[in-house]
Amino acid sequence: MFKLTPKLDKLLSQIQYTISLILKNTFFIKKIYKIIKCIFLLVLYIFLISSFAYAQQRLSGVISDENGAPIPYAKIYVKNSTELRTVADVDGYYEMRLFQGEYFLVIKSMGYKDREAYVTIKENTENKDYKLFPNNIQEIEDVNVSTKKSNPGREIMLKVIKKRDSINLWNYPHTVQGYIKASEKIIRKEKEKKRKKNKKENTENNISNVSLKKRKKDEAIKNNMNLIEVDLTKHYGGKNKVKEIRNAYKERGSSENNLYYTTTVKSNFNFFQNLLRLDDLHQTPISSPISSPGILSYKYRLVEQYEENGRNISKIKIIPRNIATTTLKGYIYVIDTLWLVQKLEFTLEKGNLLIYDYFSIEQEYNHPGDSLCVLSKQKMTYGVKYKNETSICSTESEFSEYNFEPIFPKKYFNNELSVIREEAFEKDSTFWRNKRKSKLTSEEIEYITINDSIEDYQNRKEYLDSIDANFNKVTALKVLWWGVDHRNRNKKTQWTINSLAAFIRPIYIAGPRLAPGFSFFKKWKDERFIDSYSEFSIGFLNKDPKGFTNWSFQYDPFHFGILRVNFSHSFEAIRAYDALSQIYRRDNFIETTDLTLGNNFELINGLYLDANISINERRSIDGYRFSNTDDVIENNDPTKFDTYQAFIFNAEVNYTPQQKYIKEPNRKVLLGSNWPKFYLYYEKGIEKIFGSDVNHDYLLGGIMQTFKIGLLGTSSYNIKSGLFLNTKSLKDADQKFHRRSDPIWFSNPLHSFQALDSTLPSEKIYLEAHFIHHDNGAIINKIPFMKKTRIGLVLGTGALYVPEFNWEHYEVFAGLERNFKFSRRRLRIGIYGVLSDGNQIKPQTDWKISFAILDNRDLKWNF
Template sequence: MKNTTLTLTLLICAFLCKAQQIKLSGTIKDNEGQVVPFASVYIKNTTTGTSANVDGVYAFALDKGTVTIVYKAIGYKLLEKTITLSENTIENAVLTSENYTLQGVTIRGNGEDPANEIIRQAIKSRSRHLTEVDAYTTDVYIKGVQKLVGAPKKFFGRDIQKTLDLDTNRKGILYLSESTSKFSFERPGKIHEEMISSKVAGRNNAFSFNKASDLIINFYENILLENTLSTRGFVSPISDGAFLYYRYKLIGTATENGQTVNKIQIIPKREHDPAFRGTIYISDDSYHLLNAEVYLTKNTGINLLDTLNISQQFLKVENTYMPSNINFQFNGNVFGFKFEGYYVGVYSNYNIHPDFPKNHFNGEILKITKAVNKKDSLFWLNNRPIPLTAEESRDYIRKDSVAVLKTSRHYLDSVERANNKFGIVKLLVTGYTINNRYAKKSYAFDPLYRSVFYNTVEGFALKYGITYTKYLEDRKYYNIRPEARYGFSNKTFTGSLSANYFYDPVKRANVSFSAGSGIFDLNNYGSMSLLGNSINSLFFETNFSKFYKKEFANIGTARELANGLQGQIIAGYSRNTNLVNTTHFKIKDLKGETFTSNNPFNPETEKELFPTYRALTVDATLTYTIGQTYITRPDGKFYQPSKYPVIKLNYKKGISGLLNSDVDYDRVSLEVSEDRISMGMLGYSSFVAGAGKYLNNDVVYYPEQKHFRGNNSLLSKPDLRKFLFLDFYMFSTNREYAEFHYEHNFSGFLTNKVPLLRKLKLEELVGVSYLTQPVKRNYTEFYFGLQRLIFRAAYGFAYDGKRRVDHGFRLTYGF
């Protein structure tokens, strides 16, 4: 009874204490009556505060009593107000522009701007300021708004106003989202964030994609925004090499809270350098960065955007300065779609001496639970640090109302009737899909253009499949796919059925099964696409791809065993049959060209490459990503790109005797790879190094050998593991091997200096590939080229030892 009474008393006290909180709100303007957007508002001598919105309106809850409120904005004098809070206190603020003067500043005899010496001292202190806070926690509020401010009436025949739910002027908010979270940091780069609440306009069940770590921009780092808006990133104005990229001008000095603040204009030395423009504010005693108001333009190499403005304000915490808010404002124009928007982050309640529990930093950089999007309107009314604008409030009300309608069966059925309407273009080009979102299932029919092909083994052929998918709760699903294939020349019909059950998204776990028969490439990595081989065969009388028939049954499973460690095992049984050419039809007969046999080692005659054999195999793979980070959401676990290598260990065994299996071998392999290793302003590098050996190769038929990703054609898909000139089939092995691939992308470091090439935003690349095995020792390729988006052109040379054996252009497309 006593415990019950105590509990009730504590609950009542907690409620009363909460009830004593008063909402303080108001509008912040300058002395000319113009609103001051995104000004910082906080309680003096604390890190508790908020930010005004884009209209200069602020609001936050405070305990009843008398407090001193500090109003601060870049370019304005700091304002303090002592306020006695009563019910619904409204306190407007007028900020006076700060007067930065050059009074007392010494101009050197050599004509050097005094800003240069201040910057030198700031650079000298950079490393110390970068590491002076070992760890901290903070509360973070993020709001993201993306708006369309202009668009064409139609795009690919679709009415833009109706498709994007815009007003009659084709303007409106495309995305509006808010989130609150607890963010933790520990050197040398450990982060963990737990989302507390999430709200997305028009998507009541969605989780915000806001992430505090995405808003981090630390000017004490040498390179900023790397691999985001630009591959190379941008040089900080106080980086170690800043004087190579910037000129500085001291605008003036002012006094704030007893300390001298220097206002310095930063100016890129060259128009197209990856450098910021704008203004930074540096203290005169400790050389801390106090504020920054900078921007980037298309000339600097940002992708997709025309302009990006970054405003960052700092708050004094003990003897250092921490961000109080950061604001990214952007605009752009893509294919006539004019857009703009902003992301703002507000930081409060800093603790720079946290005591983290054991395993607090375990690779999980963001945790989102089911409860985060269940907060009601009352919660957001009391806990939203930045008030909504009138436009944002209307957008929430309208889209949330529409979202309720869109979950009804009547609406979903009407949408499905429109989307599921049959069309010839769909069937031919994109594939035809029948969705039933209410029942959470779909049927996807393959596009016909990929289903009709030609090769010299099957002649003209058809391959067609239908995929049925059933979506379950929490992103679980299963699919079933029947597929049939028929060759009109060899009169062979094959068919298969495959199924996959993705039963644990958090552990990325699935089980799979497949059985049937099919025609497969002799190289298990594939040689060319069916369409590419068809074009080469019909028009250039070159049949690159070689095939065999497999009747098979496979069962497998994959699962995360620990963070970054993925395990997979597949057991398979097959009957494999050699195939021969059955037709030599071609549309164009080229002089000097002739089809080769289906045996790559005996191109002139159809000699059997291997006898019909049975194979029982077990294939096990462990993949470990060093330093793997991830996001946990109720609908799955999402790995993030790692800064460290990926290690893959594979063991495959061919089992002799059991089920009349004819193969007998054991193969082990190890591969280490890493993508996008930063080289600063020089771009990034990627590499793959692999080696393997058959520990036992008593019976290894050609399809069971270790194959390599070769290339015999001018045009192909990009793949770092692919050789540019290596034959698809000739150098497979049943013994030991080692291969290495390295590529460096300069990301415009060179072409950006050439006026005519600069506008094309080309990326320069160089690379080398190496292979050694018993019949192909010391094979090396070198290449160089240019890349833009998904297209690449390269010129390369291939050497057997010191002897050049091939050279020429190679074109690639795709991701």
């Protein structure tokens, strides 16, 4: 029989004792409940979620439509007892608590028939799922319609919506062949100074060098356009069962482009569903005008009727009823008597677009057997304007060879939504001539000819050598400001020496320093790479040498396998994530000599392990000379302690269920998940090994998620708890702290508080929770003219309970945010008001500001 080691057995006993202590401690349970209640007060206010009582039994389930699709925010209440009510979440899930007995439930949602259901609540938890069915056409006609005149546009759309489920392509398993062509034209605004310089050069050359002129013109054409072509096969097996095979892929131009929809799995423009979730394009889901709920969100106006190919076509204008939550407008073309959609032309309002200034889409449909709307062509037109350049983009897609009787192998559909293999990048021009569905424009033909010609020239060794020679040239500006770079293309390496400006560190613990640095990078074709940065520094006041070197080797790009080796002899902050007013205090720094080995790896899809071991010696900085400028932050004396050694192991496991991804030849592109991320962190100070003087165990666990709540905006939360299981020899450098808040600055509200006036260490268990909601204009746009300002409302709350100090802290905040263009990025500026309370402070208010940059890779903000 397997036997535990004494130390592990003792550790498990400590964990068991701690859990039993928590369960028996009624006072602690009450504190947890109080914190959770604080978090949900704001949620209750926004989403009308009913509170629950522990003495009641739980009734839960999912509200869905006739096709099994969840209905967000359906209302459920007890008939004749409307105080017993709840609202389903974004996934249609509801939960309510009722005493034992018999009840008649009423389930309601806009655009659907009300339903009454009988339920008996017994001792055990009940699970009841309910389906709602769309209103009859006549019932929909009766909603919000009191006009005396008939509305033929609306009547036509009601007939289309009545057939929606039968004509919707995405209600049937199928395979389809697809071709995508995405092109970007860049118009650059030449600065006056540069324009005059070019004009002068042309005059001096007397415009006689024809070949030079042509080469400059060709390079301008190449640099001012980007083009991507994709040939693909898409497999659809039913709800949430999608797999795309990209058979060929050709990218011409810069990889840093503004092109959209180069894969079909990130966004699905299916206007036959209730809501379109276009997370990589639009901040909020979009209500479709070809749906039962859409009837209540749009006005329909017949503007033209004409005959085409022997069929009568009705052109219907789509007008939003409420511009606060509906951002779609345009036209739908309907075939009379068949009530099939022939084509549609829609435009998205600017307000909630993530990147672009405008976006429009056109779709054309075929109608096999006059019974189905099959997407055949799709064109998107979009663009964005920056200070010195304007990007004009279009993406054309064609779909053909539909097969509605596909046979898919078992387990064919999984979290791998798209696959592109190495051979897809190797297709020649003959392949593309045969596969290309959309006709190239004259500009695109000229661009492809010039681009391929220039690429052939630029791939020659003599040209590459000349580029490298120019890149490696040492100039005064590089030495003084940018840094000196050197590239070796054959070895695929690059190194950089810091500039003189980067050498100087005027503000540092123990006075100014000189710190020359050196970086090295090497990358292989299979996406493996080595990345390093090393630095040596010397202090002005203490003449003390310091330095560090950090090396990373990505050995398995597909599983994010990275090996790290770090060595340092330097100053180290005990509380690195603290208020700015606290970080540079002298008692926050120690001197360390440290060697750390680490490894990160994805064990299975969505499950990551990051493990590290470190060996270090820690010394007090008492005895160092300090700069007089340190006193501006009300500084103090360094902490005195005897030098000691520490051998520490830590590991973090985080898991995101059902993580979707795209598989490329040598890497994995993550697409996210509808599930939250669960994380667990463990740290062990190991005694005696390498003379280690530390002995502690720390455990932290939490859950965090960002999700969209229908048309109401985006919410995020982070709930975590941690404690030391063992503190036999716990040093200050290993202590865990709750960050003190900054004055004025609004720090990340998912990881910190805005009105916590103390830095709190905690050895025993604590509970911390954060919640924030961005309305993305859903609430504030209801105020007249506010949508034009593109200002969004943000609401949030946070709570902390540290029992060893009997410390309770609660806060709520509200603010206004707006996005601005910043160079080629998106900058978000916010101003917030904060209200805080707790058992150690009096209620108080404050205001904060924040700045955030949109991550161009995953199109997400930091909060």
